[in-house]
Amino acid sequence: MNKEQLIKQIFAKKSFLCVGLDTDIKKIPEHLKESENPIFDFNKAIIDATAPYCVAYKPNLAFYESLGVKGLIAFEQTVEYLKKEYPEHFIIADAKRGDIGNTSKMYARTFFEEYDIDALTVAPYMGEDSVKPFLEYEDKWVILLALTSNKGSNDFQMTEDKNGKRLFEKVLEKSQEWGNEDNMMYVVGATQGSMFENIRTHVPHHFLLVPGVGAQGGSLQEVCKYGMNNECGLLVNSSRGIIYASNGKDFAETAATKAKELQEEMAVELEKIK
Numbered sequence: 001m002n003k004e005q006l007i008k009q010i011f012a013k014k015s016f017l018c019v020g021l022d023t024d025i026k027k028i029p030e031h032l033k034e035s036e037n038p039i040f041d042f043n044k045a046i047i048d049a050t051a052p053y054c055v056a057y058k059p060n061l062a063f064y065e066s067l068g069v070k071g072l073i074a075f076e077q078t079v080e081y082l083k084k085e086y087p088e089h090f091i092i093a094d095a096k097r098g099d100i101g102n103t104s105k106m107y108a109r110t111f112f113e114e115y116d117i118d119a120l121t122v123a124p125y126m127g128e129d130s131v132k133p134f135l136e137y138e139d140k141w142v143i144l145l146a147l148t149s150n151k152g153s154n155d156f157q158m159t160e161d162k163n164g165k166r167l168f169e170k171v172l173e174k175s176q177e178w179g180n181e182d183n184m185m186y187v188v189g190a191t192q193g194s195m196f197e198n199i200r201t202h203v204p205h206h207f208l209l210v211p212g213v214g215a216q217g218g219s220l221q222e223v224c225k226y227g228m229n230n231e232c233g234l235l236v237n238s239s240r241g242i243i244y245a246s247n248g249k250d251f252a253e254t255a256a257t258k259a260k261e262l263q264e265e266m267a268v269e270l271e272k273i274k
Ligand SMILES: O=C(O)c1cc(=O)[nH]c(=O)n1[C@@H]1O[C@H](COP(=O)(O)O)[C@@H](O)[C@H]1O
Pocket: 020, 022, 060, 094, 121, 147, 148, 149, 150, 187, 188, 189, 211, 212, 213, 214, 215, 216, 237, 238, 239, 240, 241
């Protein structure tokens, strides 16, 4: 999916919500655990319930890989289901990959050819040759970690060089020599609040993937105030806050209610940039 198509979806659905499919076998409702394929059944129900309110899904590979081959099969089935039933939804594989060029090429082949997913999260710290192989695919996206939502973002990303430039700022600047706003987005945590203002001085037109609302406590209003541009420019992710809002038989309806609440807040924010 290209940028124009993504923006069209956002304004058509009045939503820039990404539902995170961080499906943990230990957290899914008891009654599903008896099924032959509990992870896929859970995902399918969540997707069917939330699809009207979101424009993207983000399965995080850690949750699938933790179950070995069974988990990977459920991941693949989820991606296939999305592509067949909801082809207008943007799919992000959250795998935070990146290695020497020759190995990154293999990661790129996995996610962009084998699974044919729209976007992949990538760590920037091995530099240009580790990121470029992902940028060789048309209408596919690299989502580069810039300023993450966790406390540890202070350890490296916020550190300054002798001229006062912080590492995440260097990532934003340097990576623009490799890709552009049509094939690169950046991860900025919702917990970073007013830092979005600084981020936008470096990347006014790029899309930002923003995890950290819901369970991590980030504020959607603050993210929009400082981070939204006139094309929206945001994909805001919530995982646990939606998919585990209930672990009873009503889990899918409750997930839909939570997704709808966020979508309605997003519709208000989108009105402001019309
Ligand atoms: O790349 C990510 O998506 C990501 C980056 C970041 O800075 N913080 C962050 O929470 N994430 C991911 O976003 C999701 C957040 O999940 P919840 O906190 O349950 O909404 C998880 O899959 C995280 O791995």
